[in-house]
Amino acid sequence: MAGFDVSVVLPVFNGERFIRAAVASLAAQTRQPDQLVIVDDGSTxxxxxxxxxxxxxxxxxxxLLRTVNSGPAAARNAGIAESSGDAVAFLDVDDLWLPDFLNDQLQHLDRHRWLDYVVSGARIEADGGSRSLQQIQQIQRWRAARDGNHLFVFGAGLFRRDVFRRAGEISPELRFGEDLDFYLRLSEAPDIHGALAPETGYVYRLHDTNMTLDSAAAHLAVTRVIKRSLDRRRGPDGIRPLPPLELLPAL
Incomplete structure (x- = not known):
């Protein structure tokens, strides 16, 4: 998309093991970002x-921003406020983009001008530890679309900038499930339109230090996120269903 600038927000907390690989995956994009905002959330x-x-x-x-540790949602909000692109994408420090991620996402937004955001297909890579299979099952249970190929995490999405004005900020009080909460709010909004891209461009990496859904606190937080969405959609005739996201044709 000529003249369409893209900002990438990369929140990081204690990411010394991963920062170089994450930046390298951005540098390897066939369509380069125009801006990178790294928010160091009080790393020690x-x-x-x-x-x-x-x-x-x-x-x-x-x-490069450095903030007092406030959690990933607050770090992303700070990055959005500092960014200037027409579209905003996110990459967590311990995840990766495949080389065509940004190019493919932008092509979909260009071909389908009615879209406000698009979600790439995702691949989960585990470190091979004993928890890996359980982690994958939990992630797919809570965050995967019905086709199983898409995860509702920030790193898989590309968002037109106006989405954050219309939908509001990412919920800073949430330490877990803030991405699922935001996607649910987008789906609930009648004037915000998203879709699923068939291409796989996002790599969700599992390791021994990431904030995954195998903790009681994370389970409780995600359950509360889902309940909040149900409560918002509850009416005299029952709970309003969410509209399904369209699967776009391949490029």
Whole structure:
């Protein structure tokens, strides 16, 4: 999309193991971002020292922010506020984009001008540990679309900037499930339209330190997110169903 700038927001907390790989996956995009906003959410490891070197050769507008630790939702909100692109995408520090992710997502937005956001197909990569199968099952249970190929996580989406004005900020009080909460709110809004892209461009990586859904706190948080959505949709005639997201034709 000529003249259409894309900002990438990358929140990080204690990401010293992953920051270089995440930035490399951005640098390998066949359609490069126009801006990168990295929000260091109060890291206590070597992340603050590694960030300047990790981004020094990038040709884009790069912004490095450091905030008091407030959680991933607040970090993403800070990144959105600092960004300037016509569209906004997110990459968590421990995940990756495949090389055509941004190009494919932008092509879908260009071909389907009625879309406000598009969600890429996702691939889950596990570290092979004993918890991996359980983690994959939990993630697919709570976050996967019906086709099983799409995860409702921020890193899989590309959003027109206006979405955040119309839908409101990402819920900063949520430490878990803030991505699912936001996607549910988008689906509930009659004037916000999204779709699923058939191409797989997002890699969700499982490892021993990520915030996954195998903890009691995360289970409770996601359950509350779903209940909030049900309560918002509850009326005198029952609960209003969510409209299904269209699966777009392949590029």
């Amino acid at each position: 490891d070597a992340t603050p020292d590694l960030l300047p070197d990790a981004v020094k050769d990038l040709p884009w507008n790069v912004r």
